[in-house]
Amino acid sequence: MSHPLERAEGNSVSTWPDISHLSVSQPELINALRQMGQHVKWPPKMRAPHSFRNPDLWCEFHRDHGHKTEEYVREYLREFLSEKAKNLLSKETPRKYAETKPASPPRQDRVIHVISGDEMSFTAKEQEKVLAPHHDALVVSLTVANCLVRRILVDNGSSSNIIFQAAYQDLGLDESAKTGKPTPLMGFSGEVNQTAGEVVLPVYAEGINMSTKFLLVDYQSSYNMILGRQWIHDMGAVPSTLHQMVKFPTPWGIKVVRGDQENSRSCYQTTLKGKTKVL
Structure with missing residues (x-):
């Protein structure tokens, strides 16, 4: 996983995309990503012992304490919105919608x-x-x-x-x-x-x-x-x-x-x- 922060002229600059405009909550976003199956790369389980984790911080990805959900939501959302991910979805979407296209209304005889x-x-x-x-x-x-x-x-x-x-x-x-x-x-x-x-x-x-x-x-x-x-x-x-x-x-x-x-x-x-x- 790439580091969420990069150095620019001595200052810390976030490379995570801004998701404040999304009209879904973090749990809803994570649930949507889970439904995409193998198209989303999930982070490995936490290795730190429970005694070293902050009990006040909860991660919906790991379903465990230790850090905030935002730290992983933003990082993986950035990767998800990459050109590679968009190209992958563009190939899958037409087939999916073709399968669920509603049937034409039948002719009404009476x-x-x-x-x-x-x-x-x-x-x-x-x-x-x-x-x-x-x-x-x-x-x-x-x-x-x-x-x-x-x-x-x-x-x-x-x-x-x-x-x-x-x-x-x-x-x-x-x-x-x-x-x-x-x-x-x-x-x-x-x-x-x-x-x-x-x-x-x-x-x-x-x-x-x-x-x-x-x-x-x-x-x-x-x-x-x-x-x-x-x-x-x-x-x-x-x-x-x-x-x-x-x-x-x-x-x-x-x-x-x-x-x-x-x-x-x-x-x-x-x-x-x-x-x-x-x-």
């Missing part, structure tokens, strides 16, 4: 959701029945209050379920069915509309007949109803606009309600022509 122990998946094969490419909203037809209602928008961007006044009248419902006071409802573009109350209607979907609360809105729209997150969450449903379907668990397994792309596009075109407004 998306799986698990709710209450039931698995709901959307497969690439299910897209074969969809008119693609598309950016269509999910518009379905369901039985509401014993009437088949088309142009129902399934929208997880809406916090509430909404029925528009025209659809409410077409269902032949009495005004007495309405409850609640008018409440403000913020639209997509930020405008505020007052609701005309609320109503609870049965919504039937593949064997599930769920009482659903709707906000009644006297507003012209290309849709008859909007099923928002309240209905989606109560059903435990997972909608997919890409696959144009909504799936939900039932006592008889996972059921599917498919979207109607023709109605979806018709509603979109009607809105673009300005005949109706987007709530």
Whole structure:
């Protein structure tokens, strides 16, 4: 081992590298060096008898008393940072990282959701029945209050379920069915509309007949109803606009309600022509 000090113009000058900038403790540094195995040359065991060693000084290298750890950490770190050591590590590192390189992500053929122990998946094969490419909203037809209602928008961007006044009248419902006071409802573009109350209607979907609360809105729209997150969450449903379907668990397994792309596009075109407004 080379001596840690050299003489220069009569003064003692340290040749040990400065390690104060390292963000690891000495024990951590030594442990890292130990893991490098034979690449690090370890100092020989202390030869001095225990009676001649200073019990107040501890060396982590030797795991014994007699001198400070710094005396060996700096010396061997200097040797470790030499050009020879750097060249050795540069040859070893590429091979090591090549062995531990993460695998590329696999191709996704389906998306799986698990709710209450039931698995709901959307497969690439299910897209074969969809008119693609598309950016269509999910518009379905369901039985509401014993009437088949088309142009129902399934929208997880809406916090509430909404029925528009025209659809409410077409269902032949009495005004007495309405409850609640008018409440403000913020639209997509930020405008505020007052609701005309609320109503609870049965919504039937593949064997599930769920009482659903709707906000009644006297507003012209290309849709008859909007099923928002309240209905989606109560059903435990997972909608997919890409696959144009909504799936939900039932006592008889996972059921599917498919979207109607023709109605979806018709509603979109009607809105673009300005005949109706987007709530």
